[in-house]
Amino acid sequence: MSEPIRVAAIIGSLRAGSYNRALYRAAVDLAPPSLLINEAPIRDLPPFDEDLEDDGDPPSVVAFKDALAAADAFLIVCPEYNQSFPGVLKNAIDWASRSHHGTKVLWGKPAGIIGGAASRYGNVRAVSHLRPVLAHLDVRVMARPEVSVINIGNHIDAEGVLTDEKTREHIATFMQAFATWARVAREA
Template identity: 40%
Template sequence: MESRNKRIVGLCGSLRAGSYNAMAMRLAAQSLPQGAEFEALDWRAVPPFDADVLARGMPQEVTAIRERVRQADGVVIVTPEYNYSIPGMLKNLIDWLSRGDDQPFAGKPVAILSATTGPLGGARVQYDLRKVMLFVNAMVLVKPEVFIGQAQTKFDADGRCTDEATGKFVAAQMQAFSDWIDRVARMRG
């Protein structure tokens, strides 16, 4: 039986062009072990959640992302911390994706990492995001956790990681995530 590459999709909680979290997501993609392919999902066009809109049908922009998540073997969420919690637009995206009995996070392996310019590296956002992902029945990787604090000192102007320890932490998490995807697949039978 021929094996295929693992399909991993990424959701970045920051839409800013020079986002440290986008840089961290690229680092995560580059750090995945051999046999994995990565696609960063562009979700800028997702509208604000509105149950009246949902009653008329799922917006095409949401349907497209739901299908990418559904088809993926795993999801990497990389996010900053806004006001001690989840960025509003990222929470909005999760709210849209989680609607319906066929929501794509159920049973899906998820890895979370965060980057901030402060010293804690997004610890609070990760705890809040873990609660949300638990509610949507995602299979969140518990350890290793990756909090990239003082991110402005860990990436250069071209977005490359310049901090060896950060690179090692992210690589260890991506290896653990690849193994977690395999483990979740075995649990499903």
């Protein structure tokens, strides 16, 4: 059996009861064993500031970039804020886009995006803004299948478990396709 594919997950919501974090937990549960998924936390990243960077990346930034550098692929799980993706996620991407020990930690790596939001459109407008940002950074985002959970609060129980069977099936299908996407990219 080949080496597992190391996946760094970035969750674009900071709130404790995040439904997108619940989706992330489901994605980890439903992923094929070839994927080794660990979160790359963004909570402690300061707002991006070139002066801070000039003084040397703060420890939270170093830890974040180390996690991305060690990964073969990225899984982004994000809600939609004001018809786009959350600022905390853009901030994390801005930090990640900068040089790390002389290398680029995002460049050329595969990624998958899932998420959900409260509206009847799910997070599709967030994803439509996120894709060109990632393309600019040469991150290879899988086009389909897509998982955008509408009315997301209706699918998560009080314990933060994704209970909706159809959505679990969609996530399982997504994670299977993502494993193939990431493996092919690693072997290319």
